[in-house]
Amino acid sequence: MEMEQNTREKTGSTRMCDWVKALPCKIKVKALGIAKKTKKVGKDDPRRIIHSLKVGFALTLVSLFYYVRPLYNVFGESSMWAIFTVVVVFEFSVGATLSKSINRGFATMLAGALGVGVQELASLLGDKGKPIVLGFFVFLLAATSAFARFFPHIKARYDYGVLVFILTFSLVSISGYRAEKIIELALQRLSTILLGGAMCIVISIFVCPVWAGQDLHNLVASNLEKIANFLEGFGGEYFEVSGDEDSGTVPKKDKSFLQAYKSVLNTKTYEESLANFAWWEPCHGSFQFRHPWKQYLKIGALTRKCAYQMDTLSANINSNVQTPPEFKRKIQNSCMKMSSESSKALKTLAMAIKTVTNPSSSSIHIENSKVAIDELKTAMDDALRERFDLLKIVPAITMASILMDIIKSIEEISESIHELSHQACFKDVEKNVSPDKLPQLLHRGIVKPVSDSNGGGDGGDHVIIQVHEKSLDSPENGNPRASKTSSRDDVL
């Protein structure tokens, strides 16, 4: 019995010993894991590191309200509100910071004035009536504000304002019940809040700014590129053709392009929040104040629709084992052309967004993919004569049919990007292309006169001018609108 207990104690102490011995190793592994994650978070978007430094800088700056005697003498304990404002209001993007600062500023003013008013009203009713009146108003406004936050429009744009409103109103009206110098106090708080907010705005705009509008613009373009990459690789993957540079397919081993579209599927919420923040931003870069941000959401929705079709399509990649090779050979050329031309159309559209230029050069690829659809139809007509086993060619037919639907969706995307280019006055690409470059471009696919098309809505009202793609990339197209827009008044 005793021995058993001894053994138990020994085992216990041995375990304890082992645990203590293993501890440094465990801590090391954990620390390495955190270091790895930290590196990844910073590498994914280096602006995050700069943002963190900006927050640290702003907070240290605002603490001067406490350290510097003359400032402290003016603002006193209210300096706390400046710190508070900086911590809560400083966000990653300029738009988010502006949204919170402006919401906070206006809500504080409105609620402060209302609080003082209610306080005065309650004073008329004597010491017994006062808490009842104040309590009634606090209940009424708190319940109304809480309910207002359920309205989608308010939730999206003024949520923080409503929160600050009810907070300030409660603080002013209730604490006013005790404090005598209420107006002086309210003004002190307001001024520190405005100072803190102004500091955040200035730092976030002038020190390495992160514009939500620019991010939305880039996100929409990069999502288009992702679905373009899927299409670019899809043909080669489906027909098991090893990629070569001419056909634009990527080498077979790297199949990440087949998964990239997946990150497009769930971008709605992120796009909407970026658009909401962008709404607050003054003009910057190529974007004027009141840039048509809503149009980006439309393009985003159409891009997602395309990604949904790809999700359905990707189920077909692996189900083509039983398709008769002769049938595959029949449709291979047209299908590969469909996927590569539609991919090129998307890439041209993405490039047009990135360079803020007119996207008309995408139409040629859309026309080419339509020609490929016609070729596919002819090939299928031929196939009928050879009496393939219908069941065995079902997956291939489905693939081709979804590919046709995708091209229809891409036409819609192209239309909405043309609409954006019209609304946001995208600049035209230089029309005097040197003639020696033209042939290179024209042999890329069958060029069909636009007037022959039955219209994606984007080809009917202008003549296509083929432009060498490099000119879109060139630095002289970088940001010519910046000087034009910077002369406009900032509304803020």
Add this chain to the structure above:
Amino acid sequence: MEMEQNTREKTGSTRMCDWVKALPCKIKVKALGIAKKTKKVGKDDPRRIIHSLKVGFALTLVSLFYYVRPLYNVFGESSMWAIFTVVVVFEFSVGATLSKSINRGFATMLAGALGVGVQELASLLGDKGKPIVLGFFVFLLAATSAFARFFPHIKARYDYGVLVFILTFSLVSISGYRAEKIIELALQRLSTILLGGAMCIVISIFVCPVWAGQDLHNLVASNLEKIANFLEGFGGEYFEVSGDEDSGTVPKKDKSFLQAYKSVLNTKTYEESLANFAWWEPCHGSFQFRHPWKQYLKIGALTRKCAYQMDTLSANINSNVQTPPEFKRKIQNSCMKMSSESSKALKTLAMAIKTVTNPSSSSIHIENSKVAIDELKTAMDDALRERFDLLKIVPAITMASILMDIIKSIEEISESIHELSHQACFKDVEKNVSPDKLPQLLHRGIVKPVSDSNGGGDGGDHVIIQVHEKSLDSPENGNPRASKTSSRDDVL
């Protein structure tokens, strides 16, 4: 010249007059619009009204800290922090309120202790060194916290805690630079914050609670019902059969079922936030603390995959005009059966989730839809002999093929719901069904012994016991686990 000016002035004043006259009308229209919206927001989820009243009540209650002399004498100006806490922490669901309260409580304690420590350390360095040391620590911790908020895991669960941490640390360490009675002040603040937080938690749990977990549970089930409704109506819509009650299709005029799946496409963010809030909630109703909420996200992802396929499929509804009627007739029966049986399977699965019961009765419908797939294949084989124009039947073949893919996805959904039922110990449905009810059920479709199936993974390891569907609906199955789980310890 003068006349012209007169006319202008008159026109101006007339316009002004008109505007003033039209004002009451405009205000009326605006007010009516707001009233309508308010009614809609309240009607969509009446719990919103109750939540607003709860917020009003909590805030009025917390203002007693100011009104009641004995309480004010204890807490003084720190009562402000209780108001602050209630306004910021009180959220719609119990999980969100708990998450914010606990984050706020712990972050305040940790940051307060750290702030006092740094303050003491800085004091050792004399009046000149103090602001430098304090400034250094504020910068360091602010930058680190701002960066930590970019980690996805921290963002999802501790974002508010990090914010409160840096806020409290700055306030305590910087204001400590002036205030002498720092520890007393810190304790006062902490106690009011804890009191405010506790009040929010108590009110949100005991007055008409809104559980994020229950909401996630219902959301997943209702999303399954939405895609089931699409499938239920799809067959009738595609083959233009007017609905009758036996076949389970809905009358043709109401086509909202064809759009309902669209709201499923973008639920990822909402589901994830509900799962994050649910993680904080104690056991309630049928859910234990540490209910497998992650499994709901898996089911949600598979449901969305199904919705993506439906989005691709719905493009096919209107493109079947050119399909030869004879071909349509050939595949009609099997396709309608595929869509109606898969719809029934989804509805049974949704019902199993709703009633927290074992979902085994869905397998029969999945088996039936597999039989329908076989019938479809036979019908297509037949069709080959009649030499239809391949091009004309492409849309119909695509439709059928996507429908087959959807059934595959539903099998995956069924598997993951079985997994959930296993993880969360869903209760078994009563197995002693009265024999006179069985024939009614069995004639619904071809019943295939499960042992013959090549398995969706969910049919192989148990014998199907057919249960009358009404028993799933009956009140005695409402919530029998509530009594079982309520005896478990609440972790919070």
